[in-house]
Amino acid sequence: MAPCRLPVLPVALLWVLVSSSSSSPSTVAPPRDLRISDPGLLGSLDVEWKPPAHIQTFNECTVKYKFEYRSAGDRDWKVIFTRKLKLRVGFDLSRSAEVRLQTLLQGRCTDDVEVQSDWVHATFQSPPQGKLESEVQNFQCIYHDWEYLKCTWQPGLLTPRGVHYGLYYWYQGLEQALQCGHYIQEQGINVGCVLQNLTQAEYQDLNICVNGSAAATLLRPLYTTLRLHNLAQPSAPEQLVLSVSAAQELRVAWSPPGGRVPPHCLEYEVQVAEDAGEAAAAWAIVSTQTETALTISRANQSHVSCVRVRGRTNIFCADQGFWSEWTQDCFSVSRKEDKQLFILIPVVLSLSISLIIFMLIGQCKKRSPAGKPLHAPMGY
Known part of the structure; x- marks a missing residue:
């Protein structure tokens, strides 16, 4: 029986296969x-x-x-x-x-x-400048109503007299860094800045530097990067209205705040409390929602005396945000009932007195002879 022989490949084809496999880096x-x-x-x-x-x-x-x-x-x-x-x-x-x-x-x-x-x-690494204690402290910013950015700070611990602070900012679209045009001052020292017309900087990095200068003293600059939509604080909701339905359900409704805040970017927190006249009222959250109305069932609102609502940017438009001030409206069911009672009492008393007088007159007429007065005239 003849031995099994492998096919012999042409030399040229073998060279191509080897060369192609070895050419892959x-x-x-x-x-x-x-x-x-x-x-x-x-x-x-x-x-x-x-x-x-x-x-x-x-x-x-x-x-x-x-x-x-x-x-x-x-x-x-x-x-x-x-x-x-x-x-x-x-x-x-x-x-x-x-x-x-x-x-x-x-x-x-x-x-x-x-x-x-x-x-x-x-x-x-930027060249080091000044001691760390000379850097401004408590730097914070709030983007009010998506209309203007207000940043504030306090002088550093090692702050010499005559210090001058400057705030500079840059975002994509500006050819160069710009300086704040409206500073907030305390005792002649810049401790804050208001920036307007930042629409183009929304949803991108806003680079900020606050540095200081003083005679013969190097101060450490502060660098930070902000995202405006994460610093937004809207105004309080508007036109808070409370009403009671025929089923004795409490309905709360309000309107979004004005300004440039996109209404779809807001969420609201609704709280209720008892004892409206007391400063230490115990507030309880009943809803956090994007709608501008809420109905509280009769079983849950029987002791409610105050309702308040506030808003902030929701998670669909920002990673975080600042709550607005509260819009608050107080009332008292018991006081309303008392007021109605105080109105009814005089009416009931008046009707009762009239009824008593009418009954007395009727009894007197029954006791007197027909056609004769009760008392005869003098001289008869």
């Missing part, structure tokens, strides 16, 4: 010359790099970059996939900026398998 070089620069935009830094050497040889593959960044101390990295060679991203300049980058190669040249390079790293 298993590694790719990382990007080159990764660097970070500060364009003076209060925390938005420019990061740029060059492609790996000889990357043009992989013309049948797509070259992308995985870019990760964070401020020192943050646990998580923010990730961007891009084909660009330059990005502008935001950092907290009070801490060092950290970035890392790698090349991603995928396509026909890799048999559609993604090949990743090693990471390259870079950091950036």
